[in-house]
Amino acid sequence: MNTASPTSTTKRKCFWVPTVLFASTGFLALTAVPIYGLMVGYHWYQWLAFALLAALCSLSVTAGNHRLWSHRSYKAHWSLRLFFALFSAAALQNSTLTWSAAHRLHHRHIDDNDRDPYSAMRGFWFSHIDWMMHEYPSSHLDYKNVGDLKRDKIVMWQHNHYIPITLSMNLGIPLALGLLTGDVIGMLLLAGVLRIVVNHHTTFLVNSLAHMWGKRPYKNDISARDNIFLNLLVFGEGYHNYHHAFPADYRNGVGWFAYDPTKWMIKLFSWIGITNDLKTPSAVQIQKAKLSVQFSQAEEKLGGSAHREDWLKLLENEAIQFARALENWKNLQLQRAQCRGDKIAEKWRSLAIQNKVKELEFGLKMQSRRLSRLIKQCQTDSATSS
Numbered sequence: 001m002n003t004a005s006p007t008s009t010t011k012r013k014c015f016w017v018p019t020v021l022f023a024s025t026g027f028l029a030l031t032a033v034p035i036y037g038l039m040v041g042y043h044w045y046q047w048l049a050f051a052l053l054a055a056l057c058s059l060s061v062t063a064g065n066h067r068l069w070s071h072r073s074y075k076a077h078w079s080l081r082l083f084f085a086l087f088s089a090a091a092l093q094n095s096t097l098t099w100s101a102a103h104r105l106h107h108r109h110i111d112d113n114d115r116d117p118y119s120a121m122r123g124f125w126f127s128h129i130d131w132m133m134h135e136y137p138s139s140h141l142d143y144k145n146v147g148d149l150k151r152d153k154i155v156m157w158q159h160n161h162y163i164p165i166t167l168s169m170n171l172g173i174p175l176a177l178g179l180l181t182g183d184v185i186g187m188l189l190l191a192g193v194l195r196i197v198v199n200h201h202t203t204f205l206v207n208s209l210a211h212m213w214g215k216r217p218y219k220n221d222i223s224a225r226d227n228i229f230l231n232l233l234v235f236g237e238g239y240h241n242y243h244h245a246f247p248a249d250y251r252n253g254v255g256w257f258a259y260d261p262t263k264w265m266i267k268l269f270s271w272i273g274i275t276n277d278l279k280t281p282s283a284v285q286i287q288k289a290k291l292s293v294q295f296s297q298a299e300e301k302l303g304g305s306a307h308r309e310d311w312l313k314l315l316e317n318e319a320i321q322f323a324r325a326l327e328n329w330k331n332l333q334l335q336r337a338q339c340r341g342d343k344i345a346e347k348w349r350s351l352a353i354q355n356k357v358k359e360l361e362f363g364l365k366m367q368s369r370r371l372s373r374l375i376k377q378c379q380t381d382s383a384t385s386s
């Protein structure tokens with residue numbers, strides 16, 4: 001038996017359906033779309049249909065396939081789930097069940113070339129699109145990790161009837177709009193072909209570019225990165241380092257002001273009862289992750305500094321404060337658990353605990369600021385002493 005690991009030159013089985021689909025839509029988007037525009041021209045309402053459909057499909061992938069079904073970060077009314085099932089099928093990225101099975105493997109085995117279906121460690125092309133076009137050891141999905149989704153009737157209906165659903169969404173809607181407005185070809189090219197290509201490659205960039213370019217403030221031992229530029233194209237999914245650190249959070253951009261239209265939409269729907277049980281980690285946990293990364297960065301920067309010992313003392317002091325804060329946090333968690341069940345005690349004590357948690361959170365925020373200043377000073381110190 002040949003046990004040699006496959007190389008980039010190894011011939012692999014080609015998955016023809018996605019390969020032909022990506023090649024043909026890409027080719028038409030680069031040729032027929034601009035040629036028709038130059039020769040016939042597009043109307044504003046065709047561009048509007050393109051933008052609206054692209055946004056609805058993208059949001060159905062980010063809020064539906066990703067945050068609702070793959071991560072169960074909130075719950076949604078059946079009407080919204082049905083909408084997501086229809087429009088994520090229109091995004092033409094395989095059924096929700098298959099999408100989620102692969103995505104859960106990606107989170108579980110991130111950067112493992114043999115088990116992460118779109119490991120960025122294999123390079124841009126592989127993680128962007130090639131993983132869907134050729135068979136790899138990581139291509140195999142056994143669907144054991146989506147048992148919960150198999151109990152969702154809408155997910156299974158979409159999975160079992162994927163071809164007719166996706167065909168009617170991708171051809172039916174642009175065709176109907178074209179007949180209504182009197183230019184079928186123009187509508188098919190913009191709201192059909194170009195929209196599919198945009199939906200494909202913006203999602204694919206999260207698997208490729210968001211694992212290569214950007215910052216890692218919450219977890220620095222994985223390839224996933226926060227990228228604010230890419231984030232503008234992908235409805236909030238560009239905060240990918242945060243997302244890999246806290247995958248069960250319904251938000252990817254943490255602060256309410258952080259550009260994350262998917263999060264805003266989920267929150268808006270919760271106000272009218274369409275979504276509920278929106279999950280978020282505690283702010284202390286988020287600060288803890290951030291500070292752990294900062295400590296390791298500070299230690300790295302100390303290396304070449306002429307005043308290494310002084311910096312080290314400062315850092316040790318900070319580490320002691322950090323450990324104390326975490327101990328306090330643990331105690332507060334315990335106190336919270338102890339007063340559960342006793343209604344009167346719960347009311348009064350939970351208020352006191354909440355205040356203490358807020359204080360702790362503020363302290364950690366300040367510490368994070370001190371550490372980023374320390375890292376910068378260490379850096380200039382090392383630069384001047386070298």
Ligand SMILES: [Zn+2]
Pocket residue numbers: 106206207211224240244
């Ligand atoms: Zn990822």
Ligand SMILES: [Zn+2]
Pocket residue numbers: 066070071103107243247
């Ligand atoms: Zn995810």
